[in-house]
Amino acid sequence: MKINPENEFLKNLIKLQYGLKVQNTLKKISSKVIWARGWPQNKKSFWNAEAFMWNHKIDADPRKLITQELKPLHGKKNLDLGCGSYSYIPSTGFDISKKMLDFNDNCLQKVTGDLENKLPFANKSFDSVTALFVLNYVKNYPQLLSEISRVLKFQGIFVAALYSRNINSWQRQKEVNKLSKEKWKNNIAEAGFSVKLNKKQVLWLFKCVKST
Numbered sequence: 001m002k003i004n005p006e007n008e009f010l011k012n013l014i015k016l017q018y019g020l021k022v023q024n025t026l027k028k029i030s031s032k033v034i035w036a037r038g039w040p041q042n043k044k045s046f047w048n049a050e051a052f053m054w055n056h057k058i059d060a061d062p063r064k065l066i067t068q069e070l071k072p073l074h075g076k077k078n079l080d081l082g083c084g085s086y087s088y089i090p091s092t093g094f095d096i097s098k099k100m101l102d103f104n105d106n107c108l109q110k111v112t113g114d115l116e117n118k119l120p121f122a123n124k125s126f127d128s129v130t131a132l133f134v135l136n137y138v139k140n141y142p143q144l145l146s147e148i149s150r151v152l153k154f155q156g157i158f159v160a161a162l163y164s165r166n167i168n169s170w171q172r173q174k175e176v177n178k179l180s181k182e183k184w185k186n187n188i189a190e191a192g193f194s195v196k197l198n199k200k201q202v203l204w205l206f207k208c209v210k211s212t
C-alpha cells in the first residue's frame with residue numbers, strides 16, 4: 001500500500017501533542033511534505049505544523065481579555081501581524097505561515113510574508129495594527145516597529161500583547177528576543193508612539209497611539 005506522507009506527518013503531529021517521542025519520525029517525513037520541509041528548524045514549516053492545533057494553544061482567559069481590549073477597534077481597518085489562525089477582530093491578516101492563514105476565518109484579506117522584512121503595505125493605509133503574541137519572534141523588531149508606524153494613519157492605534165511569564169518550551173525554540181516590559185515600552189515609544197502599558201492576568205498589554 002502506498003503511504004501518503006502528508007497523512008503520516010499529521011498522524012505523528014497528533015502523537016507529538018500526546019507527548020510521544022516522535023520527533024525523529026516527524027523530521028524524516030517532513031522532507032516529503034512540501035509545507036513541512038525542514039521542520040522544526042525551518043520557521044515557516046514549524047508554524048505551518050502549529051497551525052493545526054493553534055486555536056487551542058492559547059488559554060481562553062487571555063483570548064477573552066484581548067477580545068475585550070480590542071473592542072474599540074471594531075469597524076476600523078485593522079492589520080493583524082502574525083495573526084496565526086486566530087484574529088480577534090476582522091482584519092487584514094499577515095503571517096509567515098500559509099497554513100495558519102488557511103485556518104483563520106476572521107481575515108478580510110490574507111497576506112503571507114516575513115516580519116523580518118519591510119511590510120508590503122502602503123504608507124498610512126491602516127487605522128490600527130495588532131501584534132498579539134508575536135514581537136518575541138522577530139529579531140529585527142526595531143525595523144518592524146518603524147514599519148508599523150509607517151503603515152498607520154496619524155493617531156492610528158497599535159496594540160501588542162506578550163506573555164509576562166515564560167512561554168511554553170515548545171514555542172520557546174522559535175523565540176528570538178526576550179525583553180523586559182520596560183524595554184518594550186521604550187522601543188515602541190522610540191518608534192514614534194505614546195505607550196500605555198498594563199499588566200493584566202498573564203499578559204503585558206501595550207496600547208499605543210502614533211504620535212508623529
Ligand SMILES: C[S@@+](CC[C@H](N)C(=O)[O-])C[C@H]1O[C@@H](n2cnc3c(N)ncnc32)[C@H](O)[C@@H]1O
Nearest residue numbers: 047082083084086095096097114115132133137
Ligand atoms: C504565537 S503565534 C500567535 C498567533 C495569533 N496572533 C494569536 O494570538 O493566536 C505567532 C504567530 O506569528 C507568526 N510568525 C512567527 N514569526 C513570524 C515572522 N517572522 N513573520 C511573520 N509571521 C511570523 C507565526 O506563524 C504564528 O502564527
